[in-house]
Amino acid sequence: MSQHLSEQEILRREKLKELEQLGIQAYPADLFEVNCTTTEILKNYDAEKQQFQNVSIAGRLMSYRIMGKASFAVIQDGHGKIQLYITRDNICPGEDKTLYDKVFKHLLDIGDFIGVKGYAFVTKTGETSIHVNEFKVLAKALKPLPVVKEKDGEVFDAFTDPEMRYRQRYVDLVVNTNVRETFIKRAKMINVMRSFMSSAGYIEVETPVLQPIYGGALARPFKTHHNALDVPLFLRIANELYLKRLIVGGFDGVFEFAKDFRNEGMSRFHNPEFTMLELYVAYKDCYWMMDFMEAMVERIAIELYGKPEVTVGDQLISFARPWKRFTMFEAIKHYTGVDISSMDEETLRHTCRELKVHVDNTMGKGKLIDEIFGNHVEPKLIQPTFITDYPVEMSPLAKKHRTKPGLVERFEVICNAKEICNAFSELNDPIDQRERFEEQLKLGKRGDTEAMVLDEDFLRALEYGMPPTAGIGIGIDRLAMIMLNQPSIQEVIFFPQMRPEKKENE
RNA sequence: GAUUCUGUAGCUCAGCUGGUAGAGCAAUACACUUUUAAUGUAUGGGUCUCGGGUUCGAAUCCCGACAGGAUCACCA
Numbered sequence: 001m002s003q004h005l006s007e008q009e010i011l012r013r014e015k016l017k018e019l020e021q022l023g024i025q026a027y028p029a030d031l032f033e034v035n036c037t038t039t040e041i042l043k044n045y046d047a048e049k050q051q052f053q054n055v056s057i058a059g060r061l062m063s064y065r066i067m068g069k070a071s072f073a074v075i076q077d078g079h080g081k082i083q084l085y086i087t088r089d090n091i092c093p094g095e096d097k098t099l100y101d102k103v104f105k106h107l108l109d110i111g112d113f114i115g116v117k118g119y120a121f122v123t124k125t126g127e128t129s130i131h132v133n134e135f136k137v138l139a140k141a142l143k144p145l146p147v148v149k150e151k152d153g154e155v156f157d158a159f160t161d162p163e164m165r166y167r168q169r170y171v172d173l174v175v176n177t178n179v180r181e182t183f184i185k186r187a188k189m190i191n192v193m194r195s196f197m198s199s200a201g202y203i204e205v206e207t208p209v210l211q212p213i214y215g216g217a218l219a220r221p222f223k224t225h226h227n228a229l230d231v232p233l234f235l236r237i238a239n240e241l242y243l244k245r246l247i248v249g250g251f252d253g254v255f256e257f258a259k260d261f262r263n264e265g266m267s268r269f270h271n272p273e274f275t276m277l278e279l280y281v282a283y284k285d286c287y288w289m290m291d292f293m294e295a296m297v298e299r300i301a302i303e304l305y306g307k308p309e310v311t312v313g314d315q316l317i318s319f320a321r322p323w324k325r326f327t328m329f330e331a332i333k334h335y336t337g338v339d340i341s342s343m344d345e346e347t348l349r350h351t352c353r354e355l356k357v358h359v360d361n362t363m364g365k366g367k368l369i370d371e372i373f374g375n376h377v378e379p380k381l382i383q384p385t386f387i388t389d390y391p392v393e394m395s396p397l398a399k400k401h402r403t404k405p406g407l408v409e410r411f412e413v414i415c416n417a418k419e420i421c422n423a424f425s426e427l428n429d430p431i432d433q434r435e436r437f438e439e440q441l442k443l444g445k446r447g448d449t450e451a452m453v454l455d456e457d458f459l460r461a462l463e464y465g466m467p468p469t470a471g472i473g474i475g476i477d478r479l480a481m482i483m484l485n486q487p488s489i490q491e492v493i494f495f496p497q498m499r500p501e502k503k504e505n506e
Numbered sequence: 507g508a509u510u511c512u513g514u515a516g517c518u519c520a521g522c523u524g525g526u527a528g529a530g531c532a533a534u535a536c537a538c539u540u541u542u543a544a545u546g547u548a549u550g551g552g553u554c555u556c557g558g559g560u561u562c563g564a565a566u567c568c569c570g571a572c573a574g575g576a577u578c579a580c581c582a
Contacts, residue, residue, distance in 0.1 A: 004553095006515085006516060006533095006551080007515090007516085007533070007534090007550075007551050008516055008532080008533055008534095008551085009516080011533070011534075063542085063543095065541055065542065065544050065545090066538085066544095067537095067538050067539065067540085067541065067544075067545085068537070068538035068539060069538080069539045070538090070539035070540070070541085071539085071541085072540075072541050072542065072544085074542085083541090083542075085539095085540070085541085087539055087540095088539075089539080106534095109533090110532075123540050123541075123542090124540045124541085125540070125541070125542070127540095127541090127542075129540090143516080144516045144517080144532065144533075145516085145517085145532090146516075146517040146518085146531095146532085147516085147517065147518095147531060147532050148517080148518095148531095149531070149543040150543070151542085151543045152543095154543090156518080156530085156531075156543060157517060157518045157519090157530075157531055157532090157543090158517090158518075159517065159518085160517095160518080161513095161517090161518090161574080161575095162574070162575060163513095163573070163574045163575080164517095164574095166574095175517095217582085218581085219581070219582085220581090260582085262581070262582075264580070264581055264582095265507075265579085265580060265581070267579095267580095267581090268575095268576085268577095269581085269582075270580090270581065270582070274582065276582075358579090418582085419582065420582090421582095422582080450580095450581085473582085474582095475582045477582080478582065488575095489582095498573090498574085499572085499573065499574085500573095501573080
């Protein structure tokens with residue numbers, strides 16, 4: 001297969017050969033000793049003190065300004081950027097000026113990795129820089145990077161095409177520093193959650209991604225096949241049923257940051273694989289879990305921003321406790337003025353039409369309520385809000401409400417008009433659970449492709465006895481979108497799913 | 507899946523009512539030992555996403571395909 005090379009790519013390959021001819025390895029094998037980072041120098045350098053007089057840093061060459069026998073360049077490492085000052089006399093103390101005149105000025109390109117040794121100083125214009133005594137080529141780049149320039153915070157020629165940014169995230173990360181910051185914050189968010197749960201005494205576990213029976217959520221799965229066993233397997237849509245088995249096994253609290261897979265549409269809010277935190281705690285109920293959720297998310301905001309408020313788009317969202325709490329009926333009444341709490345299915349259907357909510361005849365009572373909620377309430381909930389008391393039909397794994405017939409002990413948190421978590425007092429009555437599964441089977445036979453499958457082993461586990469348990473699932477990507485103020489899920493996932501690039505030569 | 511917008515140099519974008527392409531940055535060459543969107547002078551660089559059609563002539567108009575964005579629908 002022949003690669004079509006641009007003019008610049010051909011040139012860089014020629015430079016590579018020239019380096020080799022000069023006896024300079026473009027991809028040396030030996031390590032380059034680094035003794036500090038760009039940000040360490042920029043933060044701590046003080047001209048008064050004798051510091052950073054022997055620095056050795058490595059990174060990618062991002063720009064240079066050659067002025068005859070002296071040059072300025074910018075190098076970027078894993079932390080930030082710093083300016084280099086390079087003079088011919090320093091680099092080439094002897095007669096041979098090749099290293100400066102040829103190698104530095106002509107054979108290096110933007111994007112190349114180099115290592116430099118020198119000392120820190122401040123230039124005339126007041127920029128902390130490194131006075132370079134030696135440099136070494138660490139890796140040559142054969143493709144030109146997009147060159148993004150910046151002055152006084154204004155960015156010129158930014159690399160913005162979403163398709164290229166997602167397909168070539170490595171370039172995006174090199175060139176758009178805010179992208180790197182977003183993903184660092186995402187990692188921090190997950191660390192805050194992990195330590196919050198760990199310090200509460202809960203155990204981080206791992207459960208199967210490949211499952212013979214998929215369960216724990218209402219969704220369509222990806223199907224695969226195991227050759228040796230000659231059985232079909234499914235990529236998990238949730239890990240709920242496995243974590244509950246561990247509660248049966250005697251753990252008091254277990255959690256997992258799980259990659260789940262759902263074979264459904266893609267959008268700004270949906271990637272086929274996504275991350276979900278699930279947490280199960282024995283001897284607790286969903287009201288306890290509400291407090292836990294509130295505290296954990298408030299903690300995230302404080303750790304990320306030093307305060308419980310987060311700016312999302314043009315909204316300021318406050319995660320300061322306590323959050324508003326509504327039952328589903330209260331919320332609907334509040335936002336539509338209609339009290340549906342005692343309506344039967346027919347009246348409900350009529351109400352839907354009055355509220356201009358799309359209905360069809362396959363929808364049961366629970367679904368109708370959900371439609372009203374989704375159309376008239378959810379879009380209005382910007383501040384984090386608990387919604388409790390869901391209809392039983394929609395929640396086959398939740399315990400029936402302790403006092404309200406037809407409802408279950410469940411809550412969701414809606415924030416920025418999107419659900420960010422879903423939690424129950426977990427159903428631990430094995431007989432009730434079997435009946436709920438059977439209901440789901442009926443739905444499946446009627447053609448509901450998302451209905452749950454009956455999991456005999458899970459029921460067997462419940463029959464051994466599961467303590468009362470509170471469980472929650474938090475969509476990490478959705479939460480990250482809010483916490484990191486990003487408008488699409490593709491901005492918080494390194495490598496979002498894309499259609500394959502079309503192949504050349506075919 | 508529906509609607510709609512977009513696809514031109516390595517990157518960001520112009521390109522009108524059809525006359526086979528332009529700018530800035532990047533690249534190349536030269537000058538310049540404290541510059542910073544460095545500067546100055548010169549030069550090269552394009553299957554205008556792909557395939558059809560209309561036309562004397564298509565980057566431009568029409569149809570289709572592919573890819574992406576936005577909105578909506580399903581879902582987390």
